[in-house]
Amino acid sequence: MKLGELAETIGVDYRGPEREIDGIATLANAKERDLSFFDNPRYLRDLAETKAAAVLVHPRFADRVPPGTVALVDEEPYLKLALATALFAPDVMREDGAEPVVGEGSRIAEGVHMGRDVVIGEGVTIMPGCYLGDGVKIGDGTLLYPNVTVYHGCEIGALCIIHAGTVIGSDGYGFAHTKEGRHIKFHQLGRVVVEDDVEIGANCAIDRGALEETRIRRGTKIDNLVHIAHNCDIGEGVLLTGQVGLSGSTKLGRNVVMGGQSGTAGHLEVGDFATIAAKAGVTKSLSGGKTYAGFPIMEHRRWLKLQGLLSRLLENYLSQKKERR
Incomplete structure (x- = not known):
């Protein structure tokens, strides 16, 4: 659809040159007829190198949009992108197309x-x-x-x-x-x-x-x-x-092993041949080749030492409490 029509539909003010928009893509993978968005400083390099036709962007980052890409400036770029996705959502039960x-x-x-x-x-x-x-x-x-x-x-x-x-x-x-x-x-x-x-x-x-x-x-x-x-x-x-x-x-490297009921937070990486013990909570990116346990996550040997220390502290506390009686 036309960029001006798209902007009007999602409620973004735009009066610049007209362009055709074929779809929506990330900054890194957008092509010359794609719409993209930016709202996280960790992707500033992707913003600088994007080939997108237009980028939804917060006012404080509008001047970082590269030449040749239209800045669609809005206080809520992610919200406006969500509205735009509805315009490109596929028909989930098509009548056209070939038989299987x-x-x-x-x-x-x-x-x-x-x-x-x-x-x-x-x-x-x-x-x-x-x-x-x-x-x-x-x-x-x-x-x-x-x-x-x-x-x-x-x-x-x-x-x-x-x-x-x-x-x-x-x-x-x-x-x-x-x-x-x-x-x-x-x-x-x-x-x-x-x-x-x-x-x-x-x-x-x-x-x-x-x-x-x-x-x-x-x-x-x-x-x-x-x-x-x-x-x-x-x-x-x-x-x-x-x-x-x-x-x-989440990005898992090759031959990662994750035990039962373990889980990850989003936007992190676990390196090759890492092992995550059961019930562990991965809250940060982890190097490969090691075994991890616990929440928050730590190397397994360190977790074992922590459990031993907690056990001894509890035994000492119970022993002192018994003596006071």
Whole structure:
């Protein structure tokens, strides 16, 4: 749509040169016909280098928008971006498009629903009750157990196993908040990509990217009841056990192991071959090759010493209390 029309629709004052806007993207990945936004100083370098046609930006950063990019200045840039996402949200049940293409040797059970432009590879098995939205792609030899849901635009690689009840591509938990306390939906425009040889347990939820993608890389194994939020990047060979929860934009390096009920805060990185003990809370980025435990998170040996110290303090306190009696 035209930039002027877009600005008027979301309530931003703009009287500059007209441009065509094709979509919404992050600062780093935006192209010449994309809208983007900026509201976090950690991304100042991305702002300086962006190729976006226009950027929603707070007044205090308006002068940092590079030449050739239009600054859409507003006190609430994230809120206005959320309003803009509604203009580019896809139709989740299209009437146009091609019929599904199913490769040789694939078995599709009765009761499977497939949308438009679905592509199924060779030797795929899809059991009853599964739903594949428009534009879904499934690689060769993949197995979907009953009642797996794959939302529109998502991609599953070859030789994957996805167990019953798992949902791939559901909306990430994204809302902008008005001054009056209303919560405005940030329509999730990205997708999920699951690479080859990934196994995902039962009743997991993997959210689609807000603007781009959530990616589960090759060889990762995910237990039951795991939640992966929008924009996460899960490295190769990662092991996530039951009830792990990852907040948005978490990045796990290769062969990270996370114990049961452990979780991360958002926008952090865990290095290659790190191990997170059960119930640990990851509140900061962590180096690879180490074992961590506790909340707040610390190296496992340090956590053990802390537990021993607390135990001795408690024993001393109880002993002194008994003597006073």
